[in-house]
Amino acid sequence: MARKEIVKRIPGGKTLKVEVELKGNKIEKVVFSGDFFAYPPEIFEELEKSLRNVDIEEVEERIREYNEKIVLLGLSLEDVVSAIKELLEKD
Amino acid sequence: MWRLIVNEGDVYWNMGLDEAMLELKRKGLIPNTLRLYIMKPSAVTIGYFQKVVDAVNLSYLEKNEIPFTRRITGGGSVYHDAEGEITYSVVADLDFIPFDLLKSYQFICRGILETLSFLGLKAKFVPINDVVVNGKKISGSAQARRGNAVLQHGTLMYNTNLEVLEKALKAPREKLVDRGVLSLKERVTTISLELHRKVDKKEVIEALKKGFRKAFNVDFEEGGFTKEEISLARKLTGKYSSRRWKFKR
Numbered sequence: 172m173a174r175k176e177i178v179k180r181i182p183g184g185k186t187l188k189v190e191v192e193l194k195g196n197k198i199e200k201v202v203f204s205g206d207f208f209a210y211p212p213e214i215f216e217e218l219e220k221s222l223r224n225v226d227i228e229e230v231e232e233r234i235r236e237y238n239e240k241i242v243l244l245g246l247s248l249e250d251v252v253s254a255i256k257e258l259l260e261k262d
Numbered sequence: 263m264w265r266l267i268v269n270e271g272d273v274y275w276n277m278g279l280d281e282a283m284l285e286l287k288r289k290g291l292i293p294n295t296l297r298l299y300i301m302k303p304s305a306v307t308i309g310y311f312q313k314v315v316d317a318v319n320l321s322y323l324e325k326n327e328i329p330f331t332r333r334i335t336g337g338g339s340v341y342h343d344a345e346g347e348i349t350y351s352v353v354a355d356l357d358f359i360p361f362d363l364l365k366s367y368q369f370i371c372r373g374i375l376e377t378l379s380f381l382g383l384k385a386k387f388v389p390i391n392d393v394v395v396n397g398k399k400i401s402g403s404a405q406a407r408r409g410n411a412v413l414q415h416g417t418l419m420y421n422t423n424l425e426v427l428e429k430a431l432k433a434p435r436e437k438l439v440d441r442g443v444l445s446l447k448e449r450v451t452t453i454s455l456e457l458h459r460k461v462d463k464k465e466v467i468e469a470l471k472k473g474f475r476k477a478f479n480v481d482f483e484e485g486g487f488t489k490e491e492i493s494l495a496r497k498l499t500g501k502y503s504s505r506r507w508k509f510k511r
Contacts, residue, residue: 184390185338188313188316202511203311204311204312204313204316204511205311205312206309206312206317206336206338206339207336208390208391208404208405209336210363210407211407212310212311212336212406215311244336244363244364
């Protein structure tokens with residue numbers, strides 16, 4: 172099991188930290204944290220939970236499913252996608 | 263007619279009150295309210311999505327007996343100086359507050375802009391949630407919504423001890439580098455620093471009353487908490503003081 176993290180400062184916005192626990196090709200757990208705003212907060216937490224035990228290739232699509240369900244301030248869902256992509260691609 | 267409440271209490275009680283008011287507003291059981299309060303003793307609150315270890319210097323807080331808790335609202339970490347900061351909370355419904363999130367932050371922050379204007383300071387709203395004077399942050403706000411109800415609370419630093427603030431809070435290095443500054447103290451300010459004189463609590467509270475009255479174009483009537491508010495706030499105080507809630511992330 173590998174643990175990785177990345178911190179992204181969104182220009183003109185807030186800061187996002189992504190921490191993942193990986194097992195082989197799957198995300199065991201992901202935690203997003205930072206000084207951003209998400210509405211409703213419970214749905215953002217649901218997004219986090221929905222990424223448990225997900226194949227790395229499916230992550231982007233899973234996150235984008237929440238496009239219509241949450242409003243983010245200080246960052247966008249695409250920022251979340253690119254942060255996690257960058258994290259998964261780095262050593 | 264809006265209700266106005268001015269009170270002080272510890273951070274758990276005050277956060278309990280804010281959430282209780284939001285819940286009861288959702289149920290239509292309380293009037294639109296402006297609350298101005300002081301955290302006593304001085305305390306720290308962190309945003310809902312922050313990790314404790316990334317937001318505060320825990321050992322400093324423990325050593326100096328500065329309590330902290332997690333807010334239900336997002337945003338960053340805040341130092342509430344008992345002798346230097348007034349926290350405001352606006353609890354209202356979407357009949358009054360603009361539906362659009364960004365616009366609603368700006369709308370409510372106009373109360374702070376007018377307050378500072380009454381004190382002789384020219385302030386600017388910087389989206390998403392900041393008010394700045396001479397390029398430095400003097401107030402930050404955070405908002406939660408439940409149903410038709412809105413809670414927006416925020417700080418107004420009139421004489422915050424910035425030395426303590428800098429030691430208590432962590433700002434991600436990336437945030438500071440982005441703004442081209444090295445320390446928190448270089449990007450925050452207080453009313454006393456900007457006016458070059460020590461401003462007191464009473465003066466700021468009076469200015470806040472006038473500021474919000476002007477911004478919202480409403481009249482305020484000073485009132486107290488309802489039985490339901492006290493009862494629900496008491497229950498919620500337990501949550502805010504629990505390790506489980508505080509260390510959620």
